[in-house]
Amino acid sequence: MSRNLSLAALALGLALVGGTALAQQHTVKAGAIRYQTDAKTDGIRGVGIPPGADADIGSATTFLFTYEYAVRPDFGVELVIGVPPKITARGAGTVAFLGEVLSARNVAPTVLFNYHFGAPGDTWRPYLGLGVNYTKFTDVKTPYGWDVEMGDSTGLAAQLGVDYAVNKSWGVFASVARVKVKSKLVATGATVLETTIDFRPTTYSLGVSYRF
Amino acid sequence: MTRLRLQAFALAASAALALLLTACGGSDPDVPGSVGPSGAPTTKGTFTAIVSFGTSPSDVGTYSPATSLAGNGQAPYFGGRFTTNSATGTVWVENLAVALGITITAAEMGFNGTSVPCPAQAINPALAATCTAYAQAGALVTGRNGRGRDPATGAGALTVPVGMQIDNHLARFTTFRSSDLIIVEGGLNDLFNAFEVFGAAAAQIQARAASGAISADEANRQLFTAQTAAQTEMKKAALELAGYVRDKIIARGGRYIAVATIPDPASTPFGRSPQVAPAASVLTALADTFNLWLREGLANQPVQILDLRNFFNETVANPTRYGLANVTVPACDAAKIAVVTGGQVTSGSSLFCNATPGVPYNGLRTGADPTTWFFADDIHPTTRGHQLIYEFANAQLRAFGWI
Numbered sequence: 001m002s003r004n005l006s007l008a009a010l011a012l013g014l015a016l017v018g019g020t021a022l023a024q025q026h027t028v029k030a031g032a033i034r035y036q037t038d039a040k041t042d043g044i045r046g047v048g049i050p051p052g053a054d055a056d057i058g059s060a061t062t063f064l065f066t067y068e069y070a071v072r073p074d075f076g077v078e079l080v081i082g083v084p085p086k087i088t089a090r091g092a093g094t095v096a097f098l099g100e101v102l103s104a105r106n107v108a109p110t111v112l113f114n115y116h117f118g119a120p121g122d123t124w125r126p127y128l129g130l131g132v133n134y135t136k137f138t139d140v141k142t143p144y145g146w147d148v149e150m151g152d153s154t155g156l157a158a159q160l161g162v163d164y165a166v167n168k169s170w171g172v173f174a175s176v177a178r179v180k181v182k183s184k185l186v187a188t189g190a191t192v193l194e195t196t197i198d199f200r201p202t203t204y205s206l207g208v209s210y211r212f
Numbered sequence: 213m214t215r216l217r218l219q220a221f222a223l224a225a226s227a228a229l230a231l232l233l234t235a236c237g238g239s240d241p242d243v244p245g246s247v248g249p250s251g252a253p254t255t256k257g258t259f260t261a262i263v264s265f266g267t268s269p270s271d272v273g274t275y276s277p278a279t280s281l282a283g284n285g286q287a288p289y290f291g292g293r294f295t296t297n298s299a300t301g302t303v304w305v306e307n308l309a310v311a312l313g314i315t316i317t318a319a320e321m322g323f324n325g326t327s328v329p330c331p332a333q334a335i336n337p338a339l340a341a342t343c344t345a346y347a348q349a350g351a352l353v354t355g356r357n358g359r360g361r362d363p364a365t366g367a368g369a370l371t372v373p374v375g376m377q378i379d380n381h382l383a384r385f386t387t388f389r390s391s392d393l394i395i396v397e398g399g400l401n402d403l404f405n406a407f408e409v410f411g412a413a414a415a416q417i418q419a420r421a422a423s424g425a426i427s428a429d430e431a432n433r434q435l436f437t438a439q440t441a442a443q444t445e446m447k448k449a450a451l452e453l454a455g456y457v458r459d460k461i462i463a464r465g466g467r468y469i470a471v472a473t474i475p476d477p478a479s480t481p482f483g484r485s486p487q488v489a490p491a492a493s494v495l496t497a498l499a500d501t502f503n504l505w506l507r508e509g510l511a512n513q514p515v516q517i518l519d520l521r522n523f524f525n526e527t528v529a530n531p532t533r534y535g536l537a538n539v540t541v542p543a544c545d546a547a548k549i550a551v552v553t554g555g556q557v558t559s560g561s562s563l564f565c566n567a568t569p570g571v572p573y574n575g576l577r578t579g580a581d582p583t584t585w586f587f588a589d590d591i592h593p594t595t596r597g598h599q600l601i602y603e604f605a606n607a608q609l610r611a612f613g614w615i
Contacts, residue, residue: 047443047497047500047501047504048439048440048443048493048494048497048498048500048501050493095436096429097428097429097430097432097433097436098433098436099433144440149241149242150241151240151241184240184241185241186241186242186243186244188244189440189444190440190441190443190444190446190447190501191440191443191447191497191501191504192243192244192245192504194243
């Protein structure tokens with residue numbers, strides 16, 4: 001809750017600071033985002049779990065929404081949110097026979113500070129962004145009856161993208177981002193399983209933009 | 213103007229970032245079992261009694277009447293303890309009592325449904341307060357019918373469960389006292405029960421896999437499920453035992469309370485036997501599951517853990533350091549015990565194993581030495597084994613600051 005408030009405060013603060021200086025300071029984007037993980041765990045540890053137990057983490061595609069406020073013609077702050085995608089984990093290594101062991105939705109707002117090359121009005125404007133991602137795992141489910149807790153993750157996010165202006169307001173965009181998402185997982189049932197998952201996601205986004 | 217605005221932006225952004233980071237933090241979930249007991253006494257006790265609850269390793273002779281030489285339930289007995297029995301073949305709780313200058317005797321003695329409470333009192337009324345060795349071989353945490361007790365008739369071993377052992381003490385003494393050194397040990401019989409259920413399930417699963425009725429993966433899944441079921445039983449037993457410690461001992465005045473973890477039976481002759489060895493990892497898992505939940509159930513409780521699990525592993529792994537020549541073969545001879553018991557006991561149970569040299573009822577394996585061999589039978593320690601447990605416990609009690 002306090003996170004949402006702080007983000008709202010940020011947006012409000014920026015709006016006040018920005019004031020009347022620029023036209024078309026606001027950009028909203030919508031599109032699809034591929035959340036491609038290249039996850040590594042530090043192994044699954046727990047009483048009764050054979051050595052070499054691991055998990056494979058799946059990838060997902062979902063809808064993406066962003067809002068960017070242009071502080072300067074070449075600099076903006078962007079909030080990225082998405083419909084939380086469902087990520088699944090399957091047993092791997094010595095516990096591959098377990099099949100799917102877990103699914104969770106990751107609520108992952110990201111704030112990025114973007115530098116835009118070129119000038120407003122250019123047809124093509126590449127941009128580079130650096131920021132912070134916060135990921136919270138919700139709706140955690142397992143067919144094994146465990147009580148699963150996943151720690152929240154706060155990590156750096158970096159993106160590279162390009163905007164293509166169709167007209168003064170509308171455009172399309174594509175971006176690729178790397179995000180640091182790491183979560184400690186504790187599954188409690190008859191025993192206690194522990195692992196830390198480094199999701200190492202790369203996201204690929206594609207969509208339309210509207211500037212006003 | 214632009215610069216000013218940018219600075220203001222940077223300020224707002226960094227403040228927001230700081231908020232974001234503190235708000236979200238990157239929280240770590242709690243791990244059950246990671247918080248142990250705390251708040252136990254750190255000062256020396258003035259002990260007038262050892263009050264011992266548990267199972268066979270702490271049993272000072274409940275079933276002695278089953279080993280009556282005359283065969284009439286009366287002394288002298290050729291066995292009675294689950295070790296290499298002899299005039300010096302005491303168990304660790306007795307050794308500890310001697311070291312502390314305390315007398316401890318069996319709370320109950322008997323067999324096959326008949327028993328005598330506090331037998332020492334019958335011999336000498338002055339000994340009434342010494343009958344605080346409640347531990348009984350075969351006793352469960354989770355049920356009345358322990359190992360060796362006929363559920364239908366109550367024949368065989370008494371197996372008063374650990375919770376009832378504590379109730380019996382409270383019935384006699386109303387409360388615990390700060391002069392009681394309280395030892396709680398239990399769970400191994402629950403483990404053997406759970407392991408038997410697992411073993412039966414595993415045999416069926418493996419037969420189905422061998423016949424091709426189920427795939428290897430499906431067999432592994434079913435084995436995992438069977439093991440999980442056994443672990444669930446251990447969790448239940450451990451949390452139940454921890455509950456007894458909290459509700460029946462701490463809440464009833466107990467102050468100096470040592471709760472033992474259970475050893476890993478994988479390192480016993482039982483665990484190393486050809487039939488069991490393939491599932492030794494399951495034995496380890498069950499013991500560790502119990503110990504994990506015992507710790508969890510005792511989190512922040514004012515007790516100390518007596519880590520018998522580590523002691524056993526350490527001892528079996530380093531026999532020479534502990535003056536042991538053999539940590540794999542039982543010192544008792546099942547064939548000799550069968551002869552001594554007229555064929556009634558074929559399991560080689562050390563309850564019936566006498567180690568006195570030269571006596572006709574001696575049950576020792578030829579060449580075995582209860583002062584250098586660790587195991588009396590497939591799970592229980594010899595006289596030397598009990599001496600080592602005592603030494604370990606004694607050192608621990610010193611480390612706790614209690615003695």
